[in-house]
Amino acid sequence: MGDGRPRIIQGMRGTGAESPRVCIIGAGPSGIVAAKALREKGIELVLYEQRSRVGGLWAVSDADAQASYPSLECNTSKRRTQFSDFPMPAAFPPFPHNTEMAAYFDAYVDHFGLRDSIVFNTSVQHAAPAQGGGWDVALSTGGTRHVDALVVANGHHRDPRWPDPPFPGRFSGRQVHAHDYTGPTPFRGGSVVVLGMGNSAMDIAVELSGVAGAVYLASRRGAHIVPKHVLGQPIDTFNTALPVPWAVKRVLFSLIARATIGRPEDVGLPRPDHRLGESHPTISQRIIERVRAGAVIPKPNIAALEGDRVRFTDGSDVHADAVIYCTGYNVSFPFLDDTVISPVDNRVALFHQVFPPDVPDLAFVGLVQPFGALMPAAEEQAAWIAEQLSGSYRLPSRGVMVEQIRRDREARERQFVASPRHTMEIDFHAYLRAVRRERRGGATRPEAPRSQPPAGIRGDALAVDLVDAAHPVGERVDQRGHR
Ligand SMILES: Cc1cc2nc3c(=O)[nH]c(=O)nc-3n(C[C@H](O)[C@H](O)[C@H](O)COP(=O)(O)OP(=O)(O)OC[C@H]3O[C@@H](n4cnc5c(N)ncnc54)[C@H](O)[C@@H]3O)c2cc1C
Numbered sequence: 134m135g136d137g138r139p140r141i142i143q144g145m146r147g148t149g150a151e152s153p154r155v156c157i158i159g160a161g162p163s164g165i166v167a168a169k170a171l172r173e174k175g176i177e178l179v180l181y182e183q184r185s186r187v188g189g190l191w192a193v194s195d196a197d198a199q200a201s202y203p204s205l206e207c208n209t210s211k212r213r214t215q216f217s218d219f220p221m222p223a224a225f226p227p228f229p230h231n232t233e234m235a236a237y238f239d240a241y242v243d244h245f246g247l248r249d250s251i252v253f254n255t256s257v258q259h260a261a262p263a264q265g266g267g268w269d270v271a272l273s274t275g276g277t278r279h280v281d282a283l284v285v286a287n288g289h290h291r292d293p294r295w296p297d298p299p300f301p302g303r304f305s306g307r308q309v310h311a312h313d314y315t316g317p318t319p320f321r322g323g324s325v326v327v328l329g330m331g332n333s334a335m336d337i338a339v340e341l342s343g344v345a346g347a348v349y350l351a352s353r354r355g356a357h358i359v360p361k362h363v364l365g366q367p368i369d370t371f372n373t374a375l376p377v378p379w380a381v382k383r384v385l386f387s388l389i390a391r392a393t394i395g396r397p398e399d400v401g402l403p404r405p406d407h408r409l410g411e412s413h414p415t416i417s418q419r420i421i422e423r424v425r426a427g428a429v430i431p432k433p434n435i436a437a438l439e440g441d442r443v444r445f446t447d448g449s450d451v452h453a454d455a456v457i458y459c460t461g462y463n464v465s466f467p468f469l470d471d472t473v474i475s476p477v478d479n480r481v482a483l484f485h486q487v488f489p490p491d492v493p494d495l496a497f498v499g500l501v502q503p504f505g506a507l508m509p510a511a512e513e514q515a516a517w518i519a520e521q522l523s524g525s526y527r528l529p530s531r532g533v534m535v536e537q538i539r540r541d542r543e544a545r546e547r548q549f550v551a552s553p554r555h556t557m558e559i560d561f562h563a564y565l566r567a568v569r570r571e572r573r574g575g576a577t578r579p580e581a582p583r584s585q586p587p588a589g590i591r592g593d594a595l596a597v598d599l600v601d602a603a604h605p606v607g608e609r610v611d612q613r614g615h616r
């Protein structure tokens with residue numbers, strides 16, 4: 134993988150290899166759909182999951198934090214979220230609860246007979262490129278296993294992102310990241326500042342508004358808020374697969390938001406400094422109503438922490454027992470050395486978010502932030518990886534991959550507000566079209582000459598420099614894509 138070579142795994146199609154040859158890390162939605170795609174191509178695999186069950190962050194548990202909370206419901210509708218060959222039960226509501234999602238992923242694993250490929254309670258501690266190709270994978274249970282290829286599906290909502298630098302001052306109350314929020318009970322009757330305008334902030338502020346004494350919703354930027362339902366239908370029903378230009382979709386969704394829940398600024402939330410569609414969707418049926426009712430009080434960004442008080446950038450201050458930071462996540466791969474992949478400000482330079490051009494035998498699943506559900510995107514990526522591993526698809530040359538990464542990055546930076554939360558943002562339908570086109574193209578592609586990265590480029594230096602043959606080594610591309 135990753136250097137233009139088709140990689141045909143020895144011992145495939147039940148030819149009797151004794152050990153698994155592909156290692157998948159993580160049994161969340163991305164890992165299990167990858168396992169199924171590889172199985173279908175007859176590729177031998179082992180999937181390591183550090184927890185005792187599948188479903189990733191949808192398998193909410195008291196035992197370990199997974200960036201989810203007992204009240205969590207999907208905010209992408211079941212028809213848009215389910216895998217293509219395994220519909221969610223008709224009895225599920227349009228936006229399933231996390232327990233239903235977890236049950237669905239469990240059923241998927243059993244339906245496709247994947248459970249015997251999963252090794253539970255086993256975390257991958259370290260994975261390193263092996264001499265002569267493939268990977269050496271060190272496990273929490275001891276020992277190292279050699280595999281031919283590594284598929285990383287460890288999720289990108291695992292590593293909490295705190296304000297950096299932290300807010301000045303000292304706070305005497307409780308400071309929690311959304312990742313570790315387990316429900317409203319510990320905040321009962323208290324005064325809570327919730328920071329952020331993403332979906333975690335919406336869910337948590339709404340939930341606390343019925344329990345806490347006071348809830349302040351602080352933000353450094355306004356967000357366009359869209360409802361979950363429109364005309365009795367899930368809102369993502371209106372995000373059509375037809376190649377409608379964004380300008381048209383923007384008008385449609387702006388009208389929908391205006392006509393259903395109104396504008397954020399009308400209730401005192403900050404007016405967004407960008408157009409709808411230029412940031413990750415903030416979906417909430419209830420936040421506007423809770424603000425209108427006075428149960429959630431809008432505030433600008435935090436300026437300082439002063440003992441048991443929080444001061445905001447407009448000079449106002451409030452007493453607070455807790456601050457909940459809904460400030461997003463870092464993309465991280467703790468088991469990979471920085472010399473292999475090292476995300477910088479959440480940027481990872483991958484060909485269509487899957488293949489690193491400079492690291493062979495490595496692929497990623499689920500590393501996207503879609504305008505839509507993640508699961509169908511992961512399913513498409515998984516099918517693509519399986520084709521590449523089985524030799525029925527060939528990657529293009531390094532130069533082509535790097536150029537595509539550069540183009541995607543420039544387009545992303547033109548469309549979205551500059552923020553680490555948008556470095557993997559994709560327009561769901563456009564992305565699926567692009568990957569399908571690439572899969573078709575690679576099916577008949579002649580073998581590309583092997584190419585090495587330019588001297589000095591290693592691992593994910595691309596994420597920073599985006600250097601390729603067309604752009605001399607060392608020439609930097611800044612945040613807006615200008616040289
Ligand atoms: C609160 C919240 C709500 C969301 N709601 C939606 C939604 O409604 N719709 C949507 O499409 N997306 C949603 N998302 C995005 C979410 O990332 C995806 O739904 C989905 O969970 C991603 O699946 P994944 O398999 O890539 O990652 P995860 O679900 O995070 O699963 C990763 C798995 O890898 C395992 N793992 C990690 N490291 C290791 C290791 N070293 N060794 C072994 N195992 C390891 C973990 O234990 C976990 O089981 C939401 C995200 C959050 C935070």
Ligand SMILES: NC(=O)c1ccc[n+]([C@@H]2O[C@H](COP(=O)([O-])OP(=O)(O)OC[C@H]3O[C@@H](n4cnc5c(N)ncnc54)[C@H](OP(=O)(O)O)[C@@H]3O)[C@@H](O)[C@H]2O)c1
Pocket residue numbers: 205206207208209290295296297311328329330331332333334336352353354412413434459460461462502552553554
């Ligand atoms: N019900 C659901 O299905 C549900 C619930 C929760 C989360 N999710 C999903 O989970 C993912 C993560 O969502 P999230 O809301 O946790 O994170 P997020 O989407 O990354 O949003 C982070 C928010 O924090 C703000 N922020 C970041 N750093 C800050 C700082 N230093 N000071 C002030 N504000 C700061 C960001 O502002 P900027 O925009 O200015 O960067 C943004 O408003 C998303 O995919 C989301 O859709 C889904």
